[in-house]
Amino acid sequence: MTTxxxxxxxxxxxxxxxxxxRVILGPTAIDRLMGVNVIGTKTTVLLIVIGLIYGRVExxxxxxxxxxxxxxxxTVGAARYFQHRKNLCSVGFGLRHKEDKGDTxx
Amino acid sequence: xxxxxxxxxxxxxxxxxxxxVMVKDLLSAAIIFGAYSFLxxxxxxxxxxxxxAFTEAxxxxxxxxxxxIAAIFRTSRSVKHRSRGRRFYKLIGFFAAAVTGMVLLxxxxxxxxxxxxxxPASSHLSPYFITHTISDxxxxxxxxxxxxxxxxxxxxxxxxxxxxxxxxxxxxxxxYRRDQTDVAGTDEVAYQSPIIQTVSRQMVPFIQLFAxxxxxxxxxxxxxxxxxxxxxxxxxxxxxxxYDLRSVLKKMGEGPNIxxxxxxxxxxxxxGAVCILLGANFLDYSVLSRILPATDSVMARxxxxxxxxxxxxxxxxxxxxxxxxxxxxxxxxxxGL
Numbered sequence: 001m002t003t004x005x006x007x008x009x010x011x012x013x014x015x016x017x018x019x020x021x022r023v024i025l026g027p028t029a030i031d032r033l034m035g036v037n038v039i040g041t042k043t044t045v046l047l048i049v050i051g052l053i054y055g056r057v058e059x060x061x062x063x064x065x066x067x068x069x070x071x072x073x074x075t076v077g078a079a080r081y082f083q084h085r086k087n088l089c090s091v092g093f094g095l096r097h098k099e100d101k102g103d104t105x106x
Numbered sequence: 107x108x109x110x111x112x113x114x115x116x117x118x119x120x121x122x123x124x125x126x127v128m129v130k131d132l133l134s135a136a137i138i139f140g141a142y143s144f145l146x147x148x149x150x151x152x153x154x155x156x157x158x159a160f161t162e163a164x165x166x167x168x169x170x171x172x173x174x175i176a177a178i179f180r181t182s183r184s185v186k187h188r189s190r191g192r193r194f195y196k197l198i199g200f201f202a203a204a205v206t207g208m209v210l211l212x213x214x215x216x217x218x219x220x221x222x223x224x225x226p227a228s229s230h231l232s233p234y235f236i237t238h239t240i241s242d243x244x245x246x247x248x249x250x251x252x253x254x255x256x257x258x259x260x261x262x263x264x265x266x267x268x269x270x271x272x273x274x275x276x277x278x279x280x281x282y283r284r285d286q287t288d289v290a291g292t293d294e295v296a297y298q299s300p301i302i303q304t305v306s307r308q309m310v311p312f313i314q315l316f317a318x319x320x321x322x323x324x325x326x327x328x329x330x331x332x333x334x335x336x337x338x339x340x341x342x343x344x345x346x347x348x349y350d351l352r353s354v355l356k357k358m359g360e361g362p363n364i365x366x367x368x369x370x371x372x373x374x375x376x377x378g379a380v381c382i383l384l385g386a387n388f389l390d391y392s393v394l395s396r397i398l399p400a401t402d403s404v405m406a407r408x409x410x411x412x413x414x415x416x417x418x419x420x421x422x423x424x425x426x427x428x429x430x431x432x433x434x435x436x437x438x439x440x441x442g443l
Contacts, residue, residue: 006108009108009111010114017118023125024122032134032137036140040140047159054154066160066320076347077175077176081133
């Protein structure tokens with residue numbers, strides 16, 4: 001049974017790689033936000049899986065509940081930011097960032 | 107330690123750290139740090155440090171990303187470059203980072219390996235705590251008893267550090283000009299989403315109930331004052347994000363908030379002072395059995411731990427609210443993020 005849970009955990013980690021691809025490269029901040037949300041959801045499940053591997057689920061379930069309750073606060077905060085500022089992709093185009101020559105010199 | 111999950115999580119962490127440094131958009135960097143925090147929590151969990159993982163979960167998911175987003179909201183989202191002497195500064199920065207990294211790697215070679223049974227901590231300290239915790243303090247969670255009883259003095263000053271951070275934020279950012287609040291009062295109200303308001307109105311009581319459970323149940327499960335206090339503060343921040351800052355200040359005004367912050371640290375230090383007055387050392391809770399009804403000296407230590415955890419929770423909650431309100435409103439207490 002432990003082997004099964006280890007494979008499940010490795011599979012979840014692989015899914016986190018796919019989400020992290022969007023987080024690192026992904027052209028606007030909204031893409032990154034969605035990627036981080038997916039990683040947070042995977043983290044909640046993976047915490048329980050690690051608890052099952054160690055056989056002490058009762059110690060790990062509190063952390064998973066904390067993530068389940070608090071995971072969306074950062075998303076709401078970023079949504080508030082975009083509501084006020086309204087530039088979804090101001091400067092950052094992932095790592096392929098072109099420098100703005102206009103107002104960046106001091 | 108499960109090496110398969112360990113390897114993948116560490117790889118993810120390295121990718122996250124590199125991209126957070128490389129990305130030019132500061133808001134994106136704050137969001138990537140959110141992912142970094144999730145992965146650090148996973149790493150600590152599977153190393154077995156559940157209390158540390160819980161702190162990372164509460165702080166990383168609840169408040170730290172929000173603090174950074176609020177700071178970016180009030181300052182600037184893009185990195186400013188200097189055209190003159192840029193290469194020189196980059197070279198200095200690279201050398202400083204490289205030398206520090208090499209020194210750290212050199213020092214790391216002297217450390218004992220992970221979970222080495224012959225390391226000094228495992229051969230002297232840990233056996234004492236493992237064998238004596240139940241008979242000394244009647245607390246099953248060893249981390250809680252070490253944190254609040256055996257090492258209670260350290261934890262008191264950790265609380266004092268958080269309190270000092272909050273006071274410093276208030277001193278630096280708070281603006282008391284009356285005319286500006288009047289001008290801001292005439293501004294249009296930000297769009298209120300009924301979906302988010304309804305959901306957070308349902309969620310906040312459960313978040314607060316869970317936070318109280320974390321504080322009270324810290325003796326038996328991971329958690330305690332710091333984690334519970336951060337979750338309590340995060341519930342107020344959620345109200346501030348889904349409604350507006352005024353509804354937070356209606357529930358927890360500026361004056362009461364500061365009083366709560368002081369009260370928490372005072373409760374911690376006060377329990378220690380009561381121990382002195384009863385003729386024992388500072389924070390030696392066992393003498394509290396003289397004033398608490400129907401407790402022997404072992405249970406008195408357990409109750410003393412609970413008392414200082416409640417103090418920590420109150421202080422941390424108040425300081426988290428104060429930092430959020432000050433950063434998001436630029437110290438004007440009128441209009442938040």
